Amino acid sequence: MHNILICDDEPDIVSALKIYLQAEGYATLSARTGREALRLAAENDIHLILLDIMMPEMDGITALARLRETCNVPVILLTAKSEDTDKVLGLNIGADDYVTKPFNPVEVLARVKSQLRRYLTLGSRTARDDAPARYTVGSLELDDRGKQVLLDGEPVSLTPTEFEILKLLMQHPGEVLSPRDIYRKVWNGEPYGAESTIAVHIRHLREKIEINPAEPRLLKVVWAQGYKLDGGTRP
Amino acid sequence: MHNILICDDEPDIVSALKIYLQAEGYATLSARTGREALRLAAENDIHLILLDIMMPEMDGITALARLRETCNVPVILLTAKSEDTDKVLGLNIGADDYVTKPFNPVEVLARVKSQLRRYLTLGSRTARDDAPARYTVGSLELDDRGKQVLLDGEPVSLTPTEFEILKLLMQHPGEVLSPRDIYRKVWNGEPYGAESTIAVHIRHLREKIEINPAEPRLLKVVWAQGYKLDGGTRP
DNA sequence: CAAGTGATTAAGATTGTTTTAAGAAGATTG
DNA sequence: CAATCTTCTTAAAACAATCTTAATCACTTG
The missing domain is CATH 3.40.50.2300 (Response regulator)
Incomplete structure (x- = not known):
């Protein structure tokens, strides 16, 4: 096992x-x-x-x-x-x-x-066969096959890393994922790099999916815990 | 043993x-x-x-x-x-x-x-493996995975320590927990710090979950014993 | 009233996050 | 093949939230 x-x-x-x-x-x-x-x-x-x-x-x-x-x-x-x-x-x-x-x-x-x-x-890299190819959280839609993300129906252009991070967060909506969790999955278990690496990607993601990146409504931080994607809840 | x-x-x-x-x-x-x-x-x-x-x-x-x-x-x-x-x-x-x-x-x-x-x-800090990820006491709901607390359905933003203390109290509703008990659990058995440390966190918690922090209806003190979280009982 | 206990406040130290900028690596294009 | 572009990483700093402590006040109990 x-x-x-x-x-x-x-x-x-x-x-x-x-x-x-x-x-x-x-x-x-x-x-x-x-x-x-x-x-x-x-x-x-x-x-x-x-x-x-x-x-x-x-x-x-x-x-x-x-x-x-x-x-x-x-x-x-x-x-x-x-x-x-x-x-x-x-x-x-x-x-x-x-x-x-x-x-x-x-x-x-x-x-x-x-x-x-x-x-x-x-x-685990051996992703389950039954893993869906499409995720929806709030106004976000992600198509894994087509590598496409829609926000309110409008396409958003993400880099590969940004896409993987967003996918991971959308697979666990409302759940807090620590930077180490994210690193494990997205970087496939490679040694943990600089502290700020994920922060930078998060920033770029926010610039693309948030109305105001400085006041995120979707991709929120939980202090000393990690990041989470909030669905329908109001602030 | x-x-x-x-x-x-x-x-x-x-x-x-x-x-x-x-x-x-x-x-x-x-x-x-x-x-x-x-x-x-x-x-x-x-x-x-x-x-x-x-x-x-x-x-x-x-x-x-x-x-x-x-x-x-x-x-x-x-x-x-x-x-x-x-x-x-x-x-x-x-x-x-x-x-x-x-x-x-x-x-x-x-x-x-x-x-x-x-x-x-x-x-023990993180309790058992089968510990639920969600607790409800009265009008309070706590989601451990999402690190989120709802009061009457409204999100309440807590600091990590506040969150852990509230979680502990919600795991033992109506039960009196002494400051030492709380310290053991939340600080993982580290030597007991200043007397007022917990009082300060309790105060902050009350500011966030009580209507009037000076007259707590949920997070009550039992003199010389400790604190307890009261559920739906009326005063 | 005295002792013990809880509440309150504010300041400082600590820790975590965001932002910015610059350079490296790789792909793409003229 | 060089020039350009995109993406990723890193470091540093500015910024922000949190934790602890200590001092003081107020309340409870016998």
Whole structure:
């Protein structure tokens, strides 16, 4: 089903997580050091990584930074309480979520499921066969086959990247998608680039679909969360 | 299952508690002094602490104060009868509950269970995987995916922290949640900050969802207990 | 009334978003 | 083949929202 890489130097934690994850049908690999995790991640088809911050040889933060140079797989950090400053650092560096030790394995499992569900609905390149070729949200219509977008019936000319971002947002109307979510899907999991890249595309999109780009009515931002496409709701 | 740290200088009490707790499936550690308790708490994944107030070397109150500088784990104080003034003091300093000596072990067990249940249902940040994405309490609707809140059908714009606090209250409608409970959940167990932090967020929330913030009809305070969200009841 | 607790306010630090501009890469055209 | 155009990326700055804190006031309770 899915391959999960567990990276922690405490054997008890690893085996406990393994038991829970395997019971849910996930395949697991494990590493004791950041270096080993990087190697395993490079050599295998990993769908999610559980990464401890405190480890010998190469700590989790460094490992994560290295990892992010080459891929964008979901990472959940395992942190000890006292390392709370590292939390923020970790999320800035590119973790998708974190759990503080001591953790409840059930909670970790929930987060794993949550991340993988996101990965499935957003990230998988193997788009479903039954995915519609046409989406409608409010006054926007998007035709995937014809690569055309209509706003109030009038054609709008978008660049390929703009088109893909808009399509993603229209596939999840009213739902907030973080820049990382968008990056995963539109850039096909390539390493996350500059922070502002998506902001610029969003800006260009707004210039084309909003009456006033500075006061967006459709493509809204949710502070510290991401962007969403609002359908029929009034401001 | 859960790790419980017992801190008391009387061996009889410790062993008695151990027997009862282990019979219920809890793992136990024990310390004889406050200093030792702090060390054990720092080095292990502790889920709950039973802490005696009267101890050599470092008393329980001091130990608790120190502990609270770094973490927010549930603490149940063990106090002697004559120290009832200390009870309140202990709760101010950051205990979650207290039991007076001589105590009935069954009662201690009940309180331990109660605290851990609270910790489970409240303590994990993103709750369970099957947590609904939508909550309704009275005239309030909250959409977790869209990060949107409607009051009488009208959208209300909340900041991330306000949103999380309101979500927590809506997940437990009519239930009183102490500031410490709220802190545990929303700040993910980080050490408790300034007293007024939550009060400020509550104030901001009330400004956004109450007709008159000074006379709240939804987000009510229960003196010396905490806050609760009242549904459709009339005053 | 005193102690404990909640409410209010405002300021500063922090963090996230928008905007602008410039350059690189690739396609298209004369 | 060079010139031009489009698109994408990046960085920097300006801008904006949010969070925390501390100080002060006001209310509740015994």
